[in-house]
Amino acid sequence: MVEQLNPRERILMGPGPSTVPSRVRNALAAPTLGHLDPQYIAYMDETCQLIRDAYQTENPLTFPVSGTGMAGMETAVVNLIEPGDEAIVCINGVFGGRMKDNMQRAGATVHTVEIPWGKSFTTEQLTAAVQEHPNAKVLGIVQAETSTGALQDLSGLGKLTHDAGMLLLVDAVTSLGGHELKVDEWGIDAIYSGTQKCLSCPPGLSPVSFSARAIEKMDARQTPVQSWYLDVSMLKNYYTGGGGRAYHHTAPINMVYALREALAMVLEEGLEARIERHRHLHLQLREGLEKLGLCYVPENSLCTLNCVAFPDNVDDAAVRGKLLNDYDIEIGGGLGEFAGKAWRIGLMGSTATERNVTTLLAALKQCM
């Protein structure tokens, strides 16, 4: 009644998903176990430990949320925020804006620090924001703005927020496994990411981690978390073993297999080597893109996502269509302010290879 499933083997160089290696897809297809089966619990515990290793944290409360990166954002927000709380959100692209929206839905009064899209925040701007809003409970910021390709330096931000009695919330969707990210050393209190970016696992899960400081605030809540599905006070019984692995919802078993395998690949390569691979291939790609007359949008570009403005005479849809149809290469269009003006070219996880950089540059030259 439906045709045989036969997806084309694209090179995924958009803003995510990245190309998923067959090793991870094979893990995805392994026999399904029950979510309370001791063998599955052991795989899940290993997966949580692998997430800790990737985040460079010892946080016990570290697990994959059963939804995509945006569910991770919502998990962090609804568990940390109570109605009436104040929060600071740093906005320099789509995802900062979404964090604000999530916080407002959770009842927060949100103070925004806004700078032009493509820019990164300076220490002075962040310090001023913290001083201006001393009652904020949380400061939220995006390390890797997927909409603009801007990388945010997070150094010093842990101390700045903690000295002011605030929690530091970080969006690491497009950085985990591709950029330096040291949750404990940097004093990050709540963080979320996605599986389909630099981890090269299919989309569907969101690795999150919460510090002891964050847990203390969550434990002191006066009101229930507005989301049942994302309520960490219940989820932690299942993921960290308190309450005898009490059933909350049926974990997405096969997706957890895939994440475990993807994280194993990240750590086998080594975080430093992997970050260096992303960096040097980014430089190679950058050189080629600039030779083609494409101009980087952000001042401080991510290595994992290259947001480049194209000349006025270029037909956006035609070029991307030709790349997809003739070359089986996906690149991303611009988002928000940059729709129709820029492309977003991902170089994440398994997609980040010499061959893909060379192929894309040659194909793009033909298509432009």
Add this chain to the structure above:
Amino acid sequence: MVEQLNPRERILMGPGPSTVPSRVRNALAAPTLGHLDPQYIAYMDETCQLIRDAYQTENPLTFPVSGTGMAGMETAVVNLIEPGDEAIVCINGVFGGRMKDNMQRAGATVHTVEIPWGKSFTTEQLTAAVQEHPNAKVLGIVQAETSTGALQDLSGLGKLTHDAGMLLLVDAVTSLGGHELKVDEWGIDAIYSGTQKCLSCPPGLSPVSFSARAIEKMDARQTPVQSWYLDVSMLKNYYTGGGGRAYHHTAPINMVYALREALAMVLEEGLEARIERHRHLHLQLREGLEKLGLCYVPENSLCTLNCVAFPDNVDDAAVRGKLLNDYDIEIGGGLGEFAGKAWRIGLMGSTATERNVTTLLAALKQCM
């Protein structure tokens, strides 16, 4: 650094997941496409149509929520309910209780109709509830109570609720694809299910559907939906094509492949034939279980889940452990009130075969 993934090939006869056929697992492992790739959009549209076919509905707003069945419950609740709304929830087990909890978190005043666990609601009880709470906006009820194995007859309930100006919300997690379920004919306004029960797809998605009547109420909301991730007013742009497939979150591509394949298998078999298979194998299992001295908990048992009380002299954990370790068969323990008193034996989707019924009965006899 981690051992080779090697999950045992269990026969999954618990309350879910059920055994996932290799055809579905192979689909899961197909190459990942981008979530805006026209080929993926076509697969997704087909998947939504297959969900409509399985639900027997023409509802345009029918799609897989990017989370498990409990995310489907929350999607239905947070989109239909606004703070201050009244709702009626019918509780005869764990999942009715969870629906109440979800509604309260969404700000509803919940009127419950409670009957003992294992019982099903009578028309008189439901009629009285509707008459008693004429201002309720929604009546929520569970068709297949996974915690007790009770089947709820839904006939007449559409008319009853609509005549009173209410919406009918149904939990079909353990019934879709295993029991008769006619969304349009029965006048159901909002429904959710899970993939890992009678569809025999891995857990991770929740097929939902909303009637025109439900959409009208959602469009008339005065307040934003409290969940960003589950906000149907945004999701519908991506799933039903309004707003040019606007990006909301990255769809769980590979899980959608698997669901498409699982639904294709359901519809190739035919809904009626599939329901009849569940029915006659349930009767066969029932005869065998009763011969072993096990006693059905619900008056009106599901065919898909058999909740049976075991005699006092039976060691719950020992029997289930022996089944799992010696026979690679998973059955479920009791939940809530029935913990330590009953087993829940699933006969769902691909698990529902003559061979599995025969094997379980023989193995259980050895273990008890």
